[in-house]
Amino acid sequence: MTTDLRDLYQELIVDHSKRPRNFRRLEGANHRAVGYNPLCGDRVTLYLKLDGDVIKDIAFEGSGCAISTASASILTETLRGKTRAQAEALFHGFRELVTGNTDGPAEVDLGKLVAFSGVSEFPARVKCATLSWHTLVSALNDDRKEVSTE
Amino acid sequence: MSATEKTTRIGQAAIEPFDVRRVREDFPILSQTVHGKPLVYLDNAATSQKPKIVIDALQHFYSADNSNIHRGVHLLSERATRAYEEARVKVQRFIHARESKEIIFVRGTTEAINLVAQCYGGTHVSPGDEILITAMEHHSNIVPWQILCEQKGAVLRVAPINDDGELLLDEFERLLGRRTKVVAIAHISNALGSINPIKQIVEMAHSRNVPVLVDGAQAVPHAVVDVQDLGCDFYAFSGHKLYGPTGIGVLYGKGPRLEAMPPYQGGGDMISSVTFEKTTYNVLPHKFEAGTPNVAGTIGLGLAIDYVNGIGLEAAAAYEDELLSNATAQVSQIPGVRLIGTAKEKAAVLSFVVDGVHPHDVGTILDLEGIAVRTGHHCAQPLMDRFDVPATTRASFAFYNTKQEIDALVAGIHRVKEVFA
Numbered sequence: 054m055t056t057d058l059r060d061l062y063q064e065l066i067v068d069h070s071k072r073p074r075n076f077r078r079l080e081g082a083n084h085r086a087v088g089y090n091p092l093c094g095d096r097v098t099l100y101l102k103l104d105g106d107v108i109k110d111i112a113f114e115g116s117g118c119a120i121s122t123a124s125a126s127i128l129t130e131t132l133r134g135k136t137r138a139q140a141e142a143l144f145h146g147f148r149e150l151v152t153g154n155t156d157g158p159a160e161v162d163l164g165k166l167v168a169f170s171g172v173s174e175f176p177a178r179v180k181c182a183t184l185s186w187h188t189l190v191s192a193l194n195d196d197r198k199e200v201s202t203e
Numbered sequence: 204m205s206a207t208e209k210t211t212r213i214g215q216a217a218i219e220p221f222d223v224r225r226v227r228e229d230f231p232i233l234s235q236t237v238h239g240k241p242l243v244y245l246d247n248a249a250t251s252q253k254p255k256i257v258i259d260a261l262q263h264f265y266s267a268d269n270s271n272i273h274r275g276v277h278l279l280s281e282r283a284t285r286a287y288e289e290a291r292v293k294v295q296r297f298i299h300a301r302e303s304k305e306i307i308f309v310r311g312t313t314e315a316i317n318l319v320a321q322c323y324g325g326t327h328v329s330p331g332d333e334i335l336i337t338a339m340e341h342h343s344n345i346v347p348w349q350i351l352c353e354q355k356g357a358v359l360r361v362a363p364i365n366d367d368g369e370l371l372l373d374e375f376e377r378l379l380g381r382r383t384k385v386v387a388i389a390h391i392s393n394a395l396g397s398i399n400p401i402k403q404i405v406e407m408a409h410s411r412n413v414p415v416l417v418d419g420a421q422a423v424p425h426a427v428v429d430v431q432d433l434g435c436d437f438y439a440f441s442g443h444k445l446y447g448p449t450g451i452g453v454l455y456g457k458g459p460r461l462e463a464m465p466p467y468q469g470g471g472d473m474i475s476s477v478t479f480e481k482t483t484y485n486v487l488p489h490k491f492e493a494g495t496p497n498v499a500g501t502i503g504l505g506l507a508i509d510y511v512n513g514i515g516l517e518a519a520a521a522y523e524d525e526l527l528s529n530a531t532a533q534v535s536q537i538p539g540v541r542l543i544g545t546a547k548e549k550a551a552v553l554s555f556v557v558d559g560v561h562p563h564d565v566g567t568i569l570d571l572e573g574i575a576v577r578t579g580h581h582c583a584q585p586l587m588d589r590f591d592v593p594a595t596t597r598a599s600f601a602f603y604n605t606k607q608e609i610d611a612l613v614a615g616i617h618r619v620k621e622v623f624a
Contacts (some may be wrong), residue, residue: 057571058568058571061567062568062622067623073373080488092579093562093563093578093579095593118564119561119623120563177567178567181563186454
């Protein structure tokens with residue numbers, strides 16, 4: 054079976070990996086978390102400005118592979134203005150998408166995140182795609198601890 | 204790489220070219236496709252593939268000879284014991300050890316180094332003493348010594364390398380001090396391919412009465428190793444990188460060194476008599492082989508050595524050098540690609556980074572082209588820090604690789620650059 058390169062490295066992912074959006078330290082952030090994948094050394098710092106339950110602003114810094122960088126970039130675009138509950142629902146849907154483990158039809162509109170559908174064919178890369186999302190959960194809970202993929 | 208013995212063939216017109224096509228037929232795994240492309244296996248420094256003779260040996264053992272060793276009076280046990288001990292002699296001859304009792308079977312290089320750290324280091328290292336390693340070591344030749352240092356209040360010293368990935372011998376010698384109790388060093392670096400001048404290092408250390416452990420995991424598949432000529436006190440390697448099974452490795456130690464060391468683990472086979480008051484330990488090599496060993500794996504390793512001897516390690520190494528030169532010349536010409544590890548003396552490893560592309564993305568794209576490489580820190584994180592990269596992509600060669608496979612690698616790297624252009 055031939056797997057096409059572009060199933061994984063879709064234009065949108067390559068674009069966001071090369072020109073990540075909201076890639077900066079966020080002044081006035083009231084939630085922050087650091088994510089780390091010790092296997093490849095990928096590291097992401099996520100900054101949130103939460104107003105009640107609403108993500109008013111969001112940005113990230115870090116270094117990693119194309120999949121993890123693009124995932125963090127698209128995460129920030131997707132979540133600005135969303136509520137905590139919406140963010141959690143999106144993570145649930147995103148995780149089902151990239152692992153290929155679904156327990157029914159998607160209940161959320163994943164929007165641009167569907168670009169990551171090819172990841173499910175690459176089990177070794179699932180952690181790259183979900184690193185920023187695990188970091189998001191930590192930031193929302195404001196653990197102020199480093200989260201690890203391991 | 205240069206071998207310790209040169210074979211001269213006087214009166215022979217030409218040395219036969221290395222017949223890689225025939226060699227490949229011995230490795231069943233190589234003739235498959237992955238992602239619809241012919242498999243190009245360039246991850247030999249992680250583990251090598253196994254010739255049919257080794258695979259068959261494992262099956263034969265379990266089908267015909269399986270039994271425990273050194274204890275049964277029955278025929279199967281005698282056959283298994285004989286095959287196991289024959290493998291020890293094959294290893295002895297392969298690395299030119301003086302006696303077969305200097306060959307201890309362990310799980311792999313990692314266990315061999317841990318054994319020496321605990322059994323030699325544990326009895327010879329005191330607070331304030333020093334262990335000297337180098338900046339290019341694999342985690343397996345760092346962490347056992349860190350554990351020892353923590354137990355004993357000793358200090359780990361690290362000899363630096365230059366930007367080409369070569370050990371700075373002057374610095375190394377300067378760090379060999381009054382308190383140095385052990386030198387532990389890779390023969391060939393797994394992440395860079397650099398070959399260390401072991402003989403010279405052993406001379407430096409021995410002139411100060413410091414014993415030397417050599418991590419030979421990457422060396423035995425690519426060079427003729429003569430432990431007596433090198434003069435090292437301990438030499439460790441793994442079977443699975445030498446075309447043998449996983450879970451079997453070798454610790455060579457000079458007889459008197461091993462004799463003076465306490466056992467590593469207690470259990471069956473390592474004793475000569477046991478009472479609840481006092482246990483007498485068995486003689487070498489059994490003192491260090493507690494419990495039922497990996498009998499099938501050991502026999503498989505013996506067959507792997509037979510296979511390598513049949514190919515001829517010198518001819519294989521010369522052929523691998525050609526592959527490395529070819530790959531180095533081609534890959535270094537690709538714009539935006541930087542080689543990590545450019546030592547003058549190198550073997551079988553090509554580590555590189557592609558500007559603006561993370562090694563994991565390189566690895567995935569190459570995989571989709573059918574090319575298996577290693578990406579990551581290669582269990583040498585301090586070395587990655589030294590070169591200020593999070594990870595590299597590493598292609599590592601064996602004698603069954605071909606020039607066409609190098610071309611496929613080069614085409615694959617161009618594909619990586621297209622995707623991220």
